[in-house]
Amino acid sequence: MSLTNKDKLYSVIQQAVIDELQTKQLTLKNNETQFVPVSISARHVHLEKKHADILFGFNHRFEKFKDISQPGQYSCVEQVTLIGSKNEIEKVRVVAPLRKQTQVEISMTDARKLGVSPPVRHSGDLKDSAPIKIVGPKGSVDLKEGCIVADRHIHMSPKDALAFNVSNHQKVKIEINGQKGGIMYNVTIRISDRYALDMHIDTDDANAFGVSGKEKLKLLK
Amino acid sequence: MSLTNKDKLYSVIQQAVIDELQTKQLTLKNNETQFVPVSISARHVHLEKKHADILFGFNHRFEKFKDISQPGQYSCVEQVTLIGSKNEIEKVRVVAPLRKQTQVEISMTDARKLGVSPPVRHSGDLKDSAPIKIVGPKGSVDLKEGCIVADRHIHMSPKDALAFNVSNHQKVKIEINGQKGGIMYNVTIRISDRYALDMHIDTDDANAFGVSGKEKLKLLK
Numbered sequence: 331m332s333l334t335n336k337d338k339l340y341s342v343i344q345q346a347v348i349d350e351l352q353t354k355q356l357t358l359k360n361n362e363t364q365f366v367p368v369s370i371s372a373r374h375v376h377l378e379k380k381h382a383d384i385l386f387g388f389n390h391r392f393e394k395f396k397d398i399s400q401p402g403q404y405s406c407v408e409q410v411t412l413i414g415s416k417n418e419i420e421k422v423r424v425v426a427p428l429r430k431q432t433q434v435e436i437s438m439t440d441a442r443k444l445g446v447s448p449p450v451r452h453s454g455d456l457k458d459s460a461p462i463k464i465v466g467p468k469g470s471v472d473l474k475e476g477c478i479v480a481d482r483h484i485h486m487s488p489k490d491a492l493a494f495n496v497s498n499h500q501k502v503k504i505e506i507n508g509q510k511g512g513i514m515y516n517v518t519i520r521i522s523d524r525y526a527l528d529m530h531i532d533t534d535d536a537n538a539f540g541v542s543g544k545e546k547l548k549l550l551k
Numbered sequence: 552m553s554l555t556n557k558d559k560l561y562s563v564i565q566q567a568v569i570d571e572l573q574t575k576q577l578t579l580k581n582n583e584t585q586f587v588p589v590s591i592s593a594r595h596v597h598l599e600k601k602h603a604d605i606l607f608g609f610n611h612r613f614e615k616f617k618d619i620s621q622p623g624q625y626s627c628v629e630q631v632t633l634i635g636s637k638n639e640i641e642k643v644r645v646v647a648p649l650r651k652q653t654q655v656e657i658s659m660t661d662a663r664k665l666g667v668s669p670p671v672r673h674s675g676d677l678k679d680s681a682p683i684k685i686v687g688p689k690g691s692v693d694l695k696e697g698c699i700v701a702d703r704h705i706h707m708s709p710k711d712a713l714a715f716n717v718s719n720h721q722k723v724k725i726e727i728n729g730q731k732g733g734i735m736y737n738v739t740i741r742i743s744d745r746y747a748l749d750m751h752i753d754t755d756d757a758n759a760f761g762v763s764g765k766e767k768l769k770l771l772k
Contacts (some may be wrong), residue, residue, distance in 0.1 A: 352666075436771070437758065438758035438759075439660055439754065439755070439758045442758070446682070450730045450731060450761070471616035480729075481730070503733075509671045509702070509737055510671060510703075510737070511736040512724075512733055512734045512735045512736045512737075513733045513734040513736075514733045515731075515732040515733045515734075516730055516732060516733075518729070524647060533660065534660070534755060534758040534759040535759045537658065537660045537755040537759070538659075538755040538756045538758070538759030538760065539611070539759065540659070
């Protein structure tokens with residue numbers, strides 16, 4: 331059995347166990363599993379091969395700037411400029427590795443400045459999302475769709491899901507303390523054995539709620 | 552009795568009635584009084600006379616750009632540039648009339664861009680708030696303190712306070728619906744017979760919670 335198939339089988343069994351425990355309404359009791367670490371996603375771009383070739387040249391090798399919280403993903407030294415109907419924003423990092431479809435993730439503050447109207451979406455859900463222009467050192471791309479404001483979401487492994495007693499795509503709430511505290515609604519749970527436990531919010535949510543990225547936030551259901 | 556004294560007397564009586572009703576735990580029942588209109592405050596500057604003279608020339612008469620939600624206050628045609636340690640932001644509106652002390656209100660997003668570290672404060676509470684440089688067409692001011700992120704707050708009249716059953720400086724919560732919905736904590740009630748009912752939030756809160764400024768938001772206690 332190949333490693334990939336073994337991983338898939340493991341994942342299927344794990345999900346079956348989670349489903350069964352949830353059906354029986356069994357929960358692992360653990361006070362620690364109320365809290366989730368959080369990362370703040372600055373505006374960034376995921377590129378498909380065709381667009382990477384246009385923007386940076388054929389088969390360009392992207393250089394790691396730094397690792398981000400999800401295993402295997404990293405922000406790159408390479409940057410692009412985003413252009414909307416009103417304005418442009420320079421120095422927007424590419425996040426590697428390449429993806430199946432180019433995706434531009436910005437905050438609503440960025441969107442207003444640029445003059446684009448991105449919907450709030452899950453990563454990868456790009457149908458009828460906003461158009462935007464991307465400029466790189468070797469060329470530019472007029473993206474017909476692909477610009478979104480990423481929804482608030484929490485990455486976690488199936489084991490984490492078991493501990494938190496949540497299911498894939500479930501919406502939860504997250505409570506933030508402090509002077510600019512409050513509760514975020516509509517936080518999407520995303521479960522995969524490739525994921526490390528981490529909540530992702532954009533810079534607007536971080537600035538509005540006074541989140542620095544060092545906190546552990548309380549998960550409410 | 553002068554009009555001012557009459558107003559003061561009216562205000563004192565009104566507050567006494569509110570206090571008495573609250574002591575007796577009597578509330579006016581009215582479903583309408585759960586909801587509050589909201590305005591979004593963009594970055595702006597209130598000037599004291601001395602600084603207005605330096606920035607725009609002696610006894611400059613400020614020209615109304617548009618009325619804002621609080622009676623007698625208006626944003627001006629006149630604009631300034633704010634300069635921090637990292638960057639500057641141009642075209643920041645002056646809000647008239649002049650005040651006792653110069654106050655610069657920006658969002659946390661602005662603060663990060665500028666490279667300043669303003670505390671979250673009530674308007675007027677400026678002791679040990681952040682320094683910032685203001686540049687106008689006739690001169691510049693190195694403000695030693697006066698730059699803040701305004702706290703979330705709700706202006707209301709004593710009559711509104713009676714209907715909502717809240718007291719001055721009380722902290723309430725505000726719930727926002729929608730895809731980026733949630734609850735804002737630490738929203739300060741401010742009561743004066745000079746105030747029109749209106750919640751004020753900054754652009755970060757507006758963008759994070761998806762508030763356009765046309766909503767009525769639900770007050771929770």
